[in-house]
Amino acid sequence: MPGPRDAAIVGVHTTHQTRDSGGRTGLSYGLEALRGALDDAGLELKDVQGLFAQLSGWPNAPSEGSGYYAMANWPYQLGIPINWLTGAVNAAGTGAAAILDATAAIRMGSVDTVAIVLGAARPAQPTGKTAPWTWNAHEFTQWTGSITPAQFALVARRHMHQYGTTPEQLAAISVTIRNHASINPAAVMFQRGPYTVDDVLSSRMIAEPLTVLMCALVNDGGGALIMTTAERARSLRKPPVYVLGGADQLSYPAYAEAPLLKRHVGGDFSREWVARGFAQAGVGHDDIDVVELYDGFAIWALMQLELFGFCGEGEGGPLAQGNDLELDGRFPVCTDGGCQAFSHNGTPSLFRPIEAVRQLRGEVMDLCPGWATGDHTYDRSICRKVRDPKIAFAAGMGPPTGGGNFCILARD
Amino acid sequence: MAAETSEYLKPLPRPTPFSEPFWEGARQHKLLVQRCESCGRFRWTPQLACPWCLAEEYEWREASGRGTLYSFTVIHRPPDPVAFAGDVPYVLAVVELEEGPFMQTNLVGCPLEAIRIDMPVEVTFERATEEISLYKFRPAR
Numbered sequence: 206m207p208g209p210r211d212a213a214i215v216g217v218h219t220t221h222q223t224r225d226s227g228g229r230t231g232l233s234y235g236l237e238a239l240r241g242a243l244d245d246a247g248l249e250l251k252d253v254q255g256l257f258a259q260l261s262g263w264p265n266a267p268s269e270g271s272g273y274y275a276m277a278n279w280p281y282q283l284g285i286p287i288n289w290l291t292g293a294v295n296a297a298g299t300g301a302a303a304i305l306d307a308t309a310a311i312r313m314g315s316v317d318t319v320a321i322v323l324g325a326a327r328p329a330q331p332t333g334k335t336a337p338w339t340w341n342a343h344e345f346t347q348w349t350g351s352i353t354p355a356q357f358a359l360v361a362r363r364h365m366h367q368y369g370t371t372p373e374q375l376a377a378i379s380v381t382i383r384n385h386a387s388i389n390p391a392a393v394m395f396q397r398g399p400y401t402v403d404d405v406l407s408s409r410m411i412a413e414p415l416t417v418l419m420c421a422l423v424n425d426g427g428g429a430l431i432m433t434t435a436e437r438a439r440s441l442r443k444p445p446v447y448v449l450g451g452a453d454q455l456s457y458p459a460y461a462e463a464p465l466l467k468r469h470v471g472g473d474f475s476r477e478w479v480a481r482g483f484a485q486a487g488v489g490h491d492d493i494d495v496v497e498l499y500d501g502f503a504i505w506a507l508m509q510l511e512l513f514g515f516c517g518e519g520e521g522g523p524l525a526q527g528n529d530l531e532l533d534g535r536f537p538v539c540t541d542g543g544c545q546a547f548s549h550n551g552t553p554s555l556f557r558p559i560e561a562v563r564q565l566r567g568e569v570m571d572l573c574p575g576w577a578t579g580d581h582t583y584d585r586s587i588c589r590k591v592r593d594p595k596i597a598f599a600a601g602m603g604p605p606t607g608g609g610n611f612c613i614l615a616r617d
Numbered sequence: 618m619a620a621e622t623s624e625y626l627k628p629l630p631r632p633t634p635f636s637e638p639f640w641e642g643a644r645q646h647k648l649l650v651q652r653c654e655s656c657g658r659f660r661w662t663p664q665l666a667c668p669w670c671l672a673e674e675y676e677w678r679e680a681s682g683r684g685t686l687y688s689f690t691v692i693h694r695p696p697d698p699v700a701f702a703g704d705v706p707y708v709l710a711v712v713e714l715e716e717g718p719f720m721q722t723n724l725v726g727c728p729l730e731a732i733r734i735d736m737p738v739e740v741t742f743e744r745a746t747e748e749i750s751l752y753k754f755r756p757a758r
C-alpha cells in the first residue's frame with residue numbers, strides 16, 4: 206500500500222555553484238537559496254514554521270557543533286518564530302534524510318511548511334594541500350596519510366577483488382554523470398567534456414584506482430527546498446512533487462573504522478530497510494524514472510546501484526558499462542552531473558532531490574533552445590531531460606559503505 | 618642529525634588518557650588490542666564498551682601482529698605535498714588481524730607490483746618521535 210500523499214515539495218532553488226566564491230559565506234548562499242525557493246513556491250518567509258539548515262561560515266554561531274545554541278540563532282536571523290527545528294546529523298543530512306523528517310513533522314500536523322536550507326563556502330587552501338575536511342582527522346587514521354578519496358579507493362579495490370569490477374567500469378559511470386554536466390549551464394563543470402572512458406582513466410591519479418575525474422568536486426554554493434501539506438500545495442504556483450517514502454540508516458564512524466564491504470560491527474547495509482522504503486512508497490525499482498545517486502566517488506555511485514537494489518550484489522560494474530544509466534536507459538543517473546560535476550559543496554545531498562524535482566516538473570536547464578518553456582529536443586548532445594518522468598529516487602549517503610538514506614518522489 | 622621530533626612533518630596521533638596504553642605498547646613494539654572481558658572478542662578501534670555485548674570491562678591484549686591484507690590503495694595525492702614528499706606514492710591498507718579486527722595502516726617494505734589482496738602481512742613499528750611509534754604492516758616473512 207502506498208503511503209499517503211500528504212506532504213509535498215513545492216519550491217526549489219540552487220544558487221550559482223562556483224569554485225571561486227569571492228569571500229561569500231555559507232549563510233549568504235543559504236539565504237539566497239531560501240529566498241529563491243520561497244519565490245519558486247509563491248510563499249513568503251512568514252509562512253515557514255519549520256527549518257532544517259546546514260550552513261558553513263556563520264559568524265554568529267558560537268562554535269562548530271554547538272548544536273542547539275547555533276540552531277537557536279535561526280529564529281533571530283530570519284526574524285520569525287520557528288516551531289520545528291533540526292540540523293543535519295551527518296554529512297548527508299540535508300537531502301533525503303531531512304525530507305523524510307520534514308514529511309513526518311508535516312504528517313503529524315506539527316507544522317505545515319518547512320524550509321530545508323544548505324549553504325557552504327570554504328576558505329582558500331594553502332597551495333598544494335588538500336582541503337582540511339579530506340584529512341580524515343582521527344587518531345588512528347590521519348597519520349597514515351589517508352585522504353577521503355583513499356577511503357573510497359580501499360572499497361573500490363576490494364570490490365574489484367571480490368566481484369571483478371574494473372577501472373573501465375568505474376570510469377564508465379563517471380563518463381555518464383559528467384557528460385550530463387557538460388550540457389548543464391548551472392553545473393560547475395559546464396562545457397567540460399564530453400568525456401570518454403579513456404579521458405577518465407588517463408586523468409591524474411589520486412588514490413588507485415580512483416583518478417581525479419572519478420572524484421567529487423570541491424566548490425561552494427547553496428540550495429533550498431520548501432515542503433508543505435498536500436492541501437496547501439494544490440493552491441501554489443508549481444505542480445506539487447509528493448514524498449512517497451524512503452529510509453535512513455546509520456552504520457559506522459567513517460574514516461575512523463576501516464571501510465569494509467561487509468560490516469562485522471554495526472551490521473551490513475541492510476536490504477530490509479531498502480525494501481521497507483520502497484514498500485512505503487508502493488513502487489518497485491522499474492517504476493523509477495530518474496535515479497539521483499549520491500555519486501561522490503565513482504565506486505560509491507556504482508555500489509549504490511547494488512545497495513539500493515537497482516542490480517544485484519557485484520553487478521554494478523556491468524550495469525555501468527551498458528546504456529542502462531543513460532538518459533534514455535532504464536535508470537538515468539545523476540542527470541545534472543551529480544557531486545562529480547554539478548556541485549559538491551562538502552555537504553551536497555540536498556542537490557539530489559532538487560534535481561529530481563526539476564526532472565519531474567520538466568524544469569531542466571540544458572542547451573535545448575526551448576528549455577525555459579519546457580520544450581526539449583531529446584537530442585542527447587544538447588538535451589539532458591528525461592522523457593516524461595513520473596517517479597524519482599534521490600539518495601544521500603555518508604561514509605564509504607554502510608550508511609545513507611533515500612527518498613522516493615512523484616508528481617501527480 | 619637534528620632531533621627526530623623537529624624532522625617529523627607528517628600528522629601524528631595525539632594519545633588520550635583512554636588510548637595511551639595502546640601507544641605505550643607501540644613504543645615497546647607491541648600491538649595492543651582491546652579484548653572484551655565478558656565475551657572475549659577483540660575490537661578495533663578502541664571503544665569504551667563492547668559493540669557485541671555492551672560490557673564495559675576490557676583488557677589491552679597483545680595481538681600476534683599477523684594478519685592478511687583486506688584491501689589497499691596507492692596514494693598519489695597526499696594531504697600535504699611537503700610533509701609526504703618522501704613517501705609518494707605510498708600505500709594505505711586495511712589489514713584483517715588474526716584476532717578478528719580490521720585496522721587501517723600503511724603497507725611498507727613491499728614493491729607496489731607485488732601487493733596482493735589477502736596476502737599474509739605482519740606488524741612492524743616505525744619510531745616517529747620519542748612518544749609515538751607507528752604500527753605499520755609488511756609482507757609476512
Ligand SMILES: [Zn+2]
Nearest residue numbers: 653656667670
Ligand atoms: Zn563483549
